[in-house]
Each structure stands twice: as C-alpha cells, then as structure tokens.
Amino acid sequence: MRITPDSQPAQMTGNRRRQSKSDRSELDRKPVRNADSKRIVECLYDQFFGQLVGFLRSTFGAGPPPPEDLAQAAFERLLGVSDLDESRSPKAFLWRTATNLAISAHRRIDVDSRSKSQLRTLFSPTDSYPSAPERVLDSRDRLNRAYEVILAMPKQRRESFLLVRIDGLSQTDAASRLGISRPAVSKHLVRATRDIIEAFDYE
C-alpha cells in the first residue's frame, strides 16, 4: 500500500490524541518504533527533499555548503527525533532545522574564511537542532501554574486553547464549535500563548 506522505502527520498526531493519562509515562519512554519513524521520514524525503533544496538554494544560495547537503542533514536530524509521533509537524521541523543549519554553517564559513578543511565539520553534532527538550512543566508547582493561567483566561481564549491544543481540533473546527471565525480563533491562540509565556517568564 502506498501511503501518501501528507497522511503521515495526521497519523502521528492521531497517536498523540489517543494518549490517555494512564499510558502517558510509558509513551514518554518509547514514543515511536524505529521502523515506523524511518518509514515516515522516507516518505517525507520522497515528497519534500526537492522542495527543501529549492528553498535553501533561493534563500542561501548555491553554497558552500551545497543546499543538498543542508537538506540531507535536516532529514537526518528528523530521524533522530525521538518523539516524532507526538511532536511537531515534521515539515515545519525540516524547514526550521535546515534554516538553522544553513545559518550556523554560513556563520562558521565566515569565521573560518572558507578554509576547505572546515567544510567537513559544518554539521557538527553540537549544532542546535534538535536541541535537547527543555521541560517547562517539570514540577508540581509549574504544573499548577499552568492550570491556573489557563483557568484565568477569558472564556473564548481559554476554550480556543483547550479545543485546539488539548482536544486536537483544527482551528477551523474549533471556530465552528465556538461560533466565531477562524482568524478569531488564531488571535485567541496567540494571546493565550502570550499569557502562558508571561506567567512562566517571570522567575
């Protein structure tokens, strides 16, 4: 069976949605089977490698490093992501990772004045992507604060956030559920995120 790459993110999100409180700790330990993860990345590679290279070439030029190498490195990073199934959109991850790799590679080239021997180390394992996951909700105190800040939000802001972020609805579905427009839902989500960051930034 041929699986269209676009169906993959939905499937991955689906796994996360089915996750209940009781099996969460187990999922955190082994988020995705390696074979699944590899197959998903291969599908994405077939569909998006060329587009990613095109983006890199038009944004950062022909290199060095060559856009193909940057794109390749981004896909390799994606393979290394352990929580692919419950995590971010793989496409957004690829574009973001490739951009970061390109910026740090070009910066390094500027510093090293294009010495050829340096090119081999352009994608060192210490590059920022993917960075180690930083846990925000790593204590009871912070978890309580998370619930407090959400409960303190005005009703539509709170409901928009809960429907999209916790229940996994699309913004469009959340909009019709709430009887407001999709852009209104987006605005609520932006504002909700700012509330959250403000509640955690002061410490």
Added chain:
Amino acid sequence: MSKPERDAHALPDPLLDEAMEWLLRVEPEGATPDELNAFGQWLATDDQHIRAYEKVDRYWHEFGKLNRVDF
C-alpha cells in the same frame, strides 16, 4: 523572596506573537510549500526570530500534555 523580575533578555511580546502566528500557519499538516518557504525566510531574517519561535514552540508543545479532565 523578592519580587520576580522579567529576564532582561526576554523577547518582546510582538515578536512572540508573530512567532506564534507562524506556528499556527506551519504546524497544521496542510501547510503549503509556499508557507513553509516564507516561514524559513522569516526565521532566517533575524536570530531573534529563531529564539522567539523556539520559545513559543516549546510552550505550545509542553502544554499539549495537559489533561482535559483537569479543566
């Protein structure tokens, strides 16, 4: 404990809002190549854009682990 102060390196609110608008555009599976390219270009414009995006992404991701039954 003294009154907490916001980190001097805190990112400006409008930039965080902008980063969040990008997240909402590129995270859904239907994001188009044009949107992804525009997103990458926005990121590449400024290191602060990257930092802002990483921040909203981290919070958005972490808060997805909360339970509906607790609300």
